[in-house]
């Protein structure tokens with residue numbers, strides 16, 4: 001075993017040992033960890049020589065309760081690199097603390113992962129975006145962190161990182177550049193870059209909230225920031241990719257003073273959004289993202305990225 005387990009808290013050690021003992025030697029240490037967003041399970045399909053665990057069996061892991069999140073942890077080889085992939089993630093709105101949501105990230109760090117690839121499905125706020133676009137996350141605004149649900153609250157586990165971590169370079173500049181190269185090599189031309197707004201969920205935003213968010217960010221979702229915060233704390237190089245699964249309605253709701261006749265005359269169709277739509281777009285675009293992530297892993301290897 002390459003790390004001194006006596007330095008780590010028991011809950012991390014139990015989880016690490018459970019997985020470590022079941023892995024072949026070539027997967028006992030990994031270079032990269034990947035988290036699949038809603039509908040993006042198929043990202044794991046390119047991973048070879050896999051060893052798969054059910055979340056329900058892993059000590060310290062929560063279980064996935066959200067449609068489009070398979071609930072499997074996959075270790076394997078991607079583009080000649082040992083990786084671990086969360087096929088489905090945990091969300092704060094499922095009733096887990098921000099600490100529980102991000103628990104796996106520290107486990108991945110214990111397994112040696114220096115690069116953390118976070119993917120998600122998100123609503124588009126930026127009018128220049130379209131459904132289906134991929135967005136490299138430049139930075140985030142986390143309403144979870146603002147409202148007392150920062151995953152680093154509580155005793156600082158100094159074996160992972162410092163009490164007051166800077167958040168100035170969470171989404172690694174070099175990785176973002178290499179991801180644009182990977183996308184170009186896959187002939188993908190709709191790549192955008194923007195700020196991710198993290199909400200607790202599970203309700204989607206109102207039009208007034210969406211107008212507010214559009215002044216501070218480009219995409220909105222209910223994940224990623226806790227994982228990125230913890231990854232940054234323990235010294236990982238983080239990259240985040242959002243798939244725009246829907247454009248967010250920012251139009252004011254109709255005035256309540258309008259009569260039904262007036263509304264009918266405007267051919268008013270109430271906008272709507274559903275998780276089914278989010279998963280469907282995720283499933284449609286997972287293949288493209290899968291190809292780019294594989295190419296990205298290959299480029300990291302070529303660049304000896306550590």
Ligand SMILES: O=P(O)(O)O[C@H]1O[C@H](CO)[C@@H](O)[C@H]1O
Nearest residue numbers: 037038120121221222223278
């Ligand atoms: O962020 P991921 O897990 O991709 O999922 C997104 O999709 C769900 C809403 O449809 C929310 O969970 C939101 O965060």
Ligand code: HPA
Nearest residue numbers: 121122123220221222278
């Ligand atoms: O429009 C959205 N809002 C919040 N979270 C989301 N996840 C996918 N789409 C959305």
